[in-house]
Amino acid sequence: MTEFPAFCAAARTFWRCNTQPPADPVVLVEAMTPDLRLTLRNLATANAIRRIVPSRLVVLTGSDPDWDRLHTGDADPADVEAIARAYGADDVLDVHALAGRLATGAPPATFTVADRTFGTSGLGSGIDPAVFDRAVAATAARLLRTVRTDPGTGQYKAIRRRAEAFATIYEALCGELRPVALVTGMVDYDRWGFAVDAAMRAGVPVLHVQLTGTLKVYGHFSAGADPSAPVRAEHTKRLAEFFDAYVWPRREELHRFAELVSWRNKLNLGRPAWWRGGGAVSVVELTTPAERAALRLHAMERFGFNPDKPVVVVYNHALTDALGTNVEAFTDPIDWLEYTARLAASRDDANWLFLDHPYQADFDVSGTFDMVARQSGERAHLAFAKSMDLSRNMIWSLADLGVTIRGSVGAELPAYGVGVVQAGWSEWSGIGFDSVARDPDHYRLLMEESLTALKAGRPVVSDEQVDKARLWMWFYRSATDVPSVFVQHWELGVTDELFTVLRTTMEHVEPDSDPLFSSVSRMWERREPVLTRSDFTSDEEVAV
């Protein structure tokens, strides 16, 4: 990346001029995800706070072979440090190296961060043991790429020891340093999750940057939060309240914008970065019900389905992805998948298409989906397929009801009139356009009600729910995606083009009032749950 050094030089000057002079308070920023796009966003958000609150930047870095093996990015640690320093970091702490030494019982006697020295022998953690155990299990599952891990193995114990180390380090950093804020791109597993846990217990605001769009940030301000619940659970409620109070009342004014986003989504434009891509295979070309019916004829035949029965499409979860990150109806995703397969087998008054997640290979090596398919046997009304083997055209021609744990289809299908049953909470699950199950019995009830409605020809989602889903799609992709020329869009990748553009903007665009600064300022002052493009609490128009 030849443009990188010039960009760093420009950034250094830029940020020195756009933040308050450094002071004692600390803004803690994680830079552990090996994707420089996220690191840039974390640092920019932190500096937007440092524009308001005189403070200094402490950046947490490092990685270990277990995480590197997952290939979630390829940032060079030297580049991460270079960016951190360019953005004004006072201290760059390789928290992995420290945790590694603590875990192996050969710790340094002390470590120093932001001019504070901590003795390693006195470290402890106030984390709830159940929260700790769940996070360790989730971390092991992710690293080993299998949901059900054995706590007795050497690997698991090593993961647990490292987790203990992280918990104690973060307790010290958040409890003792009392940072102004924690800015992080992830809230799960040990290396991020325990920082978030320590911050919330210490009353430190957590700004949760999203890995998509230009700049999307969720705000977790801990007033009233239950420390034993996932941080996303409280946030789901906050988002629903915000949407009800400020977005839904404006639906007439926002109608056309919601329609545009819903149309663009069919073309697979503007989608969140982790939604299925692949080009033409994911573009929905269906424009009329008659077209859908023509394609459905062939789709039914292809799977050997009875065309007189409705089709339920079950979207398998990326099995080890962030277990426990929000409220879940089943004990684990395998329980959910097996339960759903048994339910499907017994309900031959519908057709059931189980789709494996497009990125399952990155998340599961246990072959669970194939095993469930085999266990289900050869039944005329059941089919198992890989998502990417079908065009999105074909999937949409079939789906009469969608089923997921908390997957993105829950935010998409209802916008087109297809109901979704969720076996858990998601950002949008409090808004009311999905059927959200509390537990397995409730899940079964919701499925049965949906099937009854389908068979009677009644819609599973009401017009109002469709409108809410479309408005949520607009809210997610537009209203809460802040376009800053100093951040640039995720789809530019980590490329020389990105660094050239950022250097150009930092050198030539006058920075005051850039949406990065105005939006973060508004969110920070008001403690809003999400960064917004416009001021939703005023009487002004929020979209033009």
Add this chain to the structure above:
Amino acid sequence: MNRLTTEFDAPIAAVQVPMTLTRGDDPALHLIDGLVRGVKLPGRFQRSPGLFGLKVEPTTQRTGVTVTFGADAGSDTWWQDRAPVPEGSKAGARLLAISAQGRPRGAVLLPGKRTKPKEVSLSFELSADELDPEGLLVIEAGAPAARMPDWLAAATTPYPAIGVTVLKVELAAGGATPVAPATTAPVSLGLFVVGPSQIDSAPAWRLRLDTGSGTGSEDLERAQARSSVVGLPPSPNVGSRIPHGRPLPPPGPRFRVGRWMAGLRARAAAEGRLDGQGKELRGERPELEISGSASSTRPTSRSGPSAFPEATVVAGLLADLVRERRLRVRLAGLYSGAEQTLPVKLLCDGELEIAAPGPLREPSVIRVDAAEDELFSAPELRRPGVAWYLIG
């Protein structure tokens, strides 16, 4: 999905029949699944089955649809890259069942061994109520739905559509397009597709086992495509198109005696036991007399036929195969998977007649091959240039 459309969905006008689709960016090619749009052609399948949807509007009560599929070198590389088959598998003949608007419409066969791109067309008719201008004309290609017998699966390719191109789709008003035979190409591996019987009588086919240089075969193919009457076998003096310098395959046994000799003694003994005759073989089997010149001609690099068995040699082989009941003619229905063995009659001058016992209710595949074992081999059938030609 009762809110599929948004206010930004622009209505797409259906194209009126007659129309011809030749490009992937034609708006009439409205929807794809498992097909990659081409520029100079509508597209190439990347999955099997694959399908596409045309936005068309009928202008008459009946519409004739003719779809032309192609196979080229790219077809095989695409297949190797995309077919979920074990590493090292190779693509062969492509047997495609075609359906449209949810109903099966026929089958086509594209040969596996190709020296140049091959194409094949299928025609079918649609009534006006099968074509909704608000909807789509969906055409799908894939492996036959019914389970195929092993002898057919062995001769064809799994996931057959992968890599096959859609070269053209023609829609004609009035439905005047006759339903063409499913294939008129020379039949690779003795495999050919036959359509369901148009009239309520038992169909029969005539096949010729023939040889030829490259050029001759093309003449024959063109002749076949024009009419159902076979041209004459190629003149032995037509030069082959073997490129300069490429070594020829070693000449096969120019005389059939060589092949027979391999198991002759054992066979003779066995047959002697069976029919109680110990007669001297030469007397019983005059066909073993060597015909033609006794001296072998040395192959030259330009005269193709010496590398290929002569027509007379092949005709003799055919007669032997029929008499020894080693010529297998098997038929499989492409919708039902039902198989049967068909009787064979040798006509004079190296042609066969194959007859089905009754009218065929479905498109079917017929495979003609020789039952080979340690007593009998027919390597001539695998010589370059030796092919079956469907002549009626």
